[in-house]
Amino acid sequence: MSFDPSSPTAGLNPAQQDAVNHLRGPCLVLAGAGSGKTRVITQKIARLIQTGMPPDRIAAITFTNKAAAEMRERAKQLVGRSAKGLTICTFHALGVRMLRESGEAVGLKPQFSILDSDDVLGLLKEAGASTDNKAARIWQWAISNWKNAGLNAEQALAQASNDNERITATIMQRYELALAAYQAVDFDDLIGLPLKLLQTSLEALQLWRSRLGHVLVDEYQDTNATQYELLKLLVGYGDPKGGQFTCVGDDDQSIYGWRGATLDNLKKLPQDFPNLRLIKLEQNYRSTNAILRAANNVIRANPKLFDKQLWSALGEGEPVRINDADHEEHEAERVVARIQSLRAQAEMHAQPLVDWKHFCVLYRANHQARVLEQACRKASIPYKVSGGQSFFDRAEIKDLCAWLRLIINNDDDPAFLRAVATPKRGIGTSTLQALGSFASKMKLSLFEALFADSLHTAVSSRALAGLHEFGRYVNDLEYRARHTLGAEDALKFFLDWLKDIGYEKHLHESEDNEKLAAARYTNVLEFVDWMAKRCGGKGDESGIDVIADVKKSVLEVAQTVSLLSTISEREGEQNVVTLSTLHAAKGLEWPHVMLIGCNEGTLPFSRDADEETTSLEERAIRVAEERRLMYVGITRAQRTLMVSHTKKRKKGRDFVIAKPSRFITEMQLDQATVKEDPREKLKALRAEFAKKAAETKPDAR
DNA sequence: AGCTTTCAACTTTTT
DNA sequence: GTTGAAAGCT
Numbered sequence A: 001m002s003f004d005p006s007s008p009t010a011g012l013n014p015a016q017q018d019a020v021n022h023l024r025g026p027c028l029v030l031a032g033a034g035s036g037k038t039r040v041i042t043q044k045i046a047r048l049i050q051t052g053m054p055p056d057r058i059a060a061i062t063f064t065n066k067a068a069a070e071m072r073e074r075a076k077q078l079v080g081r082s083a084k085g086l087t088i089c090t091f092h093a094l095g096v097r098m099l100r101e102s103g104e105a106v107g108l109k110p111q112f113s114i115l116d117s118d119d120v121l122g123l124l125k126e127a128g129a130s131t132d133n134k135a136a137r138i139w140q141w142a143i144s145n146w147k148n149a150g151l152n153a154e155q156a157l158a159q160a161s162n163d164n165e166r167i168t169a170t171i172m173q174r175y176e177l178a179l180a181a182y183q184a185v186d187f188d189d190l191i192g193l194p195l196k197l198l199q200t201s202l203e204a205l206q207l208w209r210s211r212l213g214h215v216l217v218d219e220y221q222d223t224n225a226t227q228y229e230l231l232k233l234l235v236g237y238g239d240p241k242g243g244q245f246t247c248v249g250d251d252d253q254s255i256y257g258w259r260g261a262t263l264d265n266l267k268k269l270p271q272d273f274p275n276l277r278l279i280k281l282e283q284n285y286r287s288t289n290a291i292l293r294a295a296n297n298v299i300r301a302n303p304k305l306f307d308k309q310l311w312s313a314l315g316e317g318e319p320v321r322i323n324d325a326d327h328e329e330h331e332a333e334r335v336v337a338r339i340q341s342l343r344a345q346a347e348m349h350a351q352p353l354v355d356w357k358h359f360c361v362l363y364r365a366n367h368q369a370r371v372l373e374q375a376c377r378k379a380s381i382p383y384k385v386s387g388g389q390s391f392f393d394r395a396e397i398k399d400l401c402a403w404l405r406l407i408i409n410n411d412d413d414p415a416f417l418r419a420v421a422t423p424k425r426g427i428g429t430s431t432l433q434a435l436g437s438f439a440s441k442m443k444l445s446l447f448e449a450l451f452a453d454s455l456h457t458a459v460s461s462r463a464l465a466g467l468h469e470f471g472r473y474v475n476d477l478e479y480r481a482r483h484t485l486g487a488e489d490a491l492k493f494f495l496d497w498l499k500d501i502g503y504e505k506h507l508h509e510s511e512d513n514e515k516l517a518a519a520r521y522t523n524v525l526e527f528v529d530w531m532a533k534r535c536g537g538k539g540d541e542s543g544i545d546v547i548a549d550v551k552k553s554v555l556e557v558a559q560t561v562s563l564l565s566t567i568s569e570r571e572g573e574q575n576v577v578t579l580s581t582l583h584a585a586k587g588l589e590w591p592h593v594m595l596i597g598c599n600e601g602t603l604p605f606s607r608d609a610d611e612e613t614t615s616l617e618e619r620a621i622r623v624a625e626e627r628r629l630m631y632v633g634i635t636r637a638q639r640t641l642m643v644s645h646t647k648k649r650k651k652g653r654d655f656v657i658a659k660p661s662r663f664i665t666e667m668q669l670d671q672a673t674v675k676e677d678p679r680e681k682l683k684a685l686r687a688e689f690a691k692k693a694a695e696t697k698p699d700a701r
Numbered sequence B: 001a002g003c004t005t006t007c008a009a010c011t012t013t014t015t
Numbered sequence C: 001g002t003t004g005a006a007a008g009c010t
Helices: A014-021 A037-050 A065-085 A091-106 A117-127 A133-148 A153-159 A163-182 A189-200 A202-211 A225-235 A264-272 A289-300 A328-348 A366-378 A395-408 A413-421 A429-442 A446-450 A453-457 A461-483 A487-501 A503-509 A514-535 A554-558 A616-634 A662-666 A678-696
Strands: A027-031 A058-062 A087-090 A214-217 A245-249 A277-281 A321-325 A359-363 A383-385 A577-581 A590-595 A637-646 A648-651 A654-657
Touching: A014 A037, A014 A277, A027 A037, A027 A264, A037 A058, A037 A065, A037 A214, A037 A245, A058 A065, A058 A091, A065 A087, A087 A091, A091 A189, A091 A202, A091 A225, A117 A133, A117 A163, A117 A413, A133 A153, A133 A163, A133 A189, A133 A225, A153 A163, A163 A413, A189 A202, A189 A225, A202 A225, A214 A225, A225 A264, A289 A616, A289 A637, A289 A662, A321 A328, A328 A359, A328 A366, A328 A590, A328 A637, A328 A678, A359 A366, A366 A383, A366 A577, A395 A413, A395 A461, A395 A503, A395 A514, A395 A554, A413 A429, A413 A446, A429 A446, A429 A453, A429 A461, A446 A461, A453 A461, A461 A487, A461 A554, A487 A503, A487 A514, A487 A554, A503 A514, A514 A554, A590 A616, A616 A637, A616 A662
Parallel strands: A027 A245, A027 A277, A058 A087, A058 A214, A214 A245, A321 A637, A359 A577, A359 A590, A383 A577, A590 A637
Antiparallel strands: A648 A654
């Protein structure tokens, strides 16, 4: 075969080439960890374009905005300007597009609002007449599961088998009514309603089918039942000409079962599409064989869907180390010592500097980061905790989003309530209650009720004036948002708005801590700055905006914000150690990885209470997912891996014996080489270093 | 009884 | 560092 560097398949291994060149018909790529799956997807996009498919008929679907942004970036590098026409977005963003355009067929006006999970929680508390957060969360979880199983409230009620389920289904009915009244949808609806749309409207089905010449799905193992059904319709299940898609995934990295993802989708694919081409990517470009062997050994203990054996051309590498610490603090100390010792070692041997950013410490649950943070601070090691509160979860950003939602969709009552109360403008709970009951009596949204002639019968004249003023201001804002185009004008619009409502003052007044208030306002400025950039046609790497590089109005841009949870951040290149949960680490890699808390009960996670309440079968399924989590953790490492457990764990005031994780045994490490105390190692290195320094510079002092 | 204080526990998380 | 629950206080 001739080598052509300009060919899209240049530098791909045979399996990758197969996947890229299989252009017609359904294709499933089982891509092991680090086997170059993003490469396959982007190259395949390039190949499709090269063979004449218009970019606007190609869609690549991901799970997170971040993944979409990365993929768009890499596609751009390959195909240049053609990348503009591509649809590269999340499942949810695609759903939004479908609903904005064709949503009327399922009873949605184009300006519908998207509720985040806090809004949903609030609505559920109302629907269930409860202030109990915990109960509301349980409802939320149950309702989401029903929705993802394709059930509406009525169907959920019909299949409910106990009082508890019946109560939840009743709350779901009220919740559905509220959503309809507010012209709002939740995240599950962004998949469920497009599905319903395609199922019920032949016209919509034909429209969206005709637009998609090839669909590529990333992280296919994370799809849930609804997403699969939607995908089937989009690619034309049952149509002899249909099935133009490529799914890329890894059954061994399926770690979101608790969120509705189901491996059934992987099983079903060959059945539903008998001419499916199955391609396995088994060459790993990330890790050494010592690491991969451990990974393969662990995952072997799971029942397997497809057999897969990762291998690497990167050599044997350093043995995987085990750290048996006494307790959590001790474990953290040793992690710190290992980081320092690996850096010192590189320095000693005049190797390239090992940067802070080359390290990652992985753990099962967020709270485990705390001890590590303390240890890092004590040792002056810079770090970041990945995950945590996202930008859009911050109260100040949600305040502003509520305003934006309200000007886009006046019927969005939850947004109305938040906007009218932030900042405080003399409209209190009693006025709002009166307005609320008036609105529901008149079958109006809260905003519509503001201008009803008979409102004066419900509220005092002073309250009425305040409400009218608010309403007029929102209308004025809406008008301006519609007619403000481009980055510069948009920024002015936002700053005027913040000044109008006195938002900075509000932040300082509602927060005792001056510094925190200032930090919050910085966030606000960052947010409006980013929004303004998008109005100028820049700054959208997520594929949410249909057309890039074109001036947009504030109103248009605002319509897409609720979908984004990550601002395109420049944080990626900070030179710091990463502390991350195993879940948040998927898809990422580091030269040196330390996996801590590998104890029975922590990883695999289990609760003592579950031992009795959960069936053997259920427990086996859970452990299998925990094992995949371990597998994900191991395969994040490029060059070295340390696996750590503690001998004791805290229980109340005292310590009890802790068992090392069964996964450590399953790794089948060579016991002779695995253990080392990083602190001893570090001490030895420092001594050696000092000696050497003394020898080379005998005169220096 | 209703309030405050203390104590321990803490899945995983995106849209 | 936060939250929920249990114990203690008025």
